[in-house]
Amino acid sequence: xxxxxxxxxxxxxxxxxxxxxxxxxxxxxxxxxxxxxxxxxxxxxxxxxxxxxxxxxxxxxxxxxxxxxxxxxxxxxxxxxxxxxxxxxxxxxxxxxxxxxxxxxxxxxxxxxxxxxxxxxxxxxxxxxxxxxxxxxxxxxxxxxxxxxxxxxxxxxxxxxxxxxxxxxxxx
Numbered sequence: 001x002x003x004x005x006x007x008x009x010x011x012x013x014x015x016x017x018x019x020x021x022x023x024x025x026x027x028x029x030x031x032x033x034x035x036x037x038x039x040x041x042x043x044x045x046x047x048x049x050x051x052x053x054x055x056x057x058x059x060x061x062x063x064x065x066x067x068x069x070x071x072x073x074x075x076x077x078x079x080x081x082x083x084x085x086x087x088x089x090x091x092x093x094x095x096x097x098x099x100x101x102x103x104x105x106x107x108x109x110x111x112x113x114x115x116x117x118x119x120x121x122x123x124x125x126x127x128x129x130x131x132x133x134x135x136x137x138x139x140x141x142x143x144x145x146x147x148x149x150x151x152x153x154x155x156x157x158x159x160x161x162x163x164x165x166x167x168x169x170x171x172x
Contacts, residue, residue, distance in 0.1 A: 002048075002102040003094075003119070003144065004040070005112045006067070006131035009033035011059040021083075025062045029128060032152045033063050036129040037070035039155030040104075043133070043148060049101035050074050053093070055082035055108060063129070064106040085111035087118055095140045120146040127151055 010029030014020065025033065044050065050071050054064035056078040064076040081089035082105060090105075097103065105112075112126050119142050120134045129152035134144035150158070 001100060001136045001139075002044075002133055002147070003136050003142070004044075004102060004104040004131055004133045005116055005126070006036075006040070006063070006104060006106050007109055007112055007126035007128055008055075008057075008060040008063040008106055009036075009066070010128040021057045023057075023059050025059050029059075030062070030066065032156075033066045033129045034070070035159060036131070036152040036155040037067040038159035039150070039157065040067065040131060040159075041070050042158040042161065043150070043155075044102055049099070050104060051097075051099070051101065052076050052104045052106065053079045053082060054106040056080060057083050057108070060106045060108065064104075067104060067106065082107045082111075085114070087115060090115060091141055094136075094142050097139070116146075118142070120144050122146050122149075124149050129155070131155065 009025045009032055011025055012023045052064050052068055052074050054060045054076055068074050068076050079093055081093050109126055113124060116132055117123050124132055132149040133147040135147055136142060136144040
């Protein structure tokens with residue numbers, strides 16, 4: 001199973017709303033996230049089922065919806081454990097998931113970096129709309145190998161390369 005950890009896009013500044021959970025993506029955050037989501041699709045194996053889990057916090061939900069749009073119709077499933085940052089809760093959710101395919105988790109820093117360190121023994125801080133992917137070798141506890149890491153600009157380039165490649169292929 002492939003596990004992708006992705007940070008939500010750039011959100012409104014803290015203090016701009018009464019509740020932190022209500023902070024939304026900025027216009028630039030939406031734009032960068034959509035570009036990153038298209039690039040993310042270029043890195044995933046075509047034909048492999050994709051599942052998207054997200055923190056229920058508004059900015060993460062909005063990010064997950066943009067990723068789901070790029071994946072074309074994959075439902076978004078909100079999980080409270082992804083907002084709490086609890087690795088034990090994440091582990092329990094993953095143990096119950098136990099499916100082949102790709103699981104994309106949209107969440108927050110510093111939790112995602114901490115989870116990446118626990119899963120793949122790597123320390124990589126995730127900036128907004130950045131992601132890292134692991135091939136899981138175990139679900140209980142979750143362990144695996146880092147496959148790739150990309151910030152939003154790199155993901156955007158992968159998406160552009162994918163489009164260029166599709167256009168260059170002759171019609172069959």
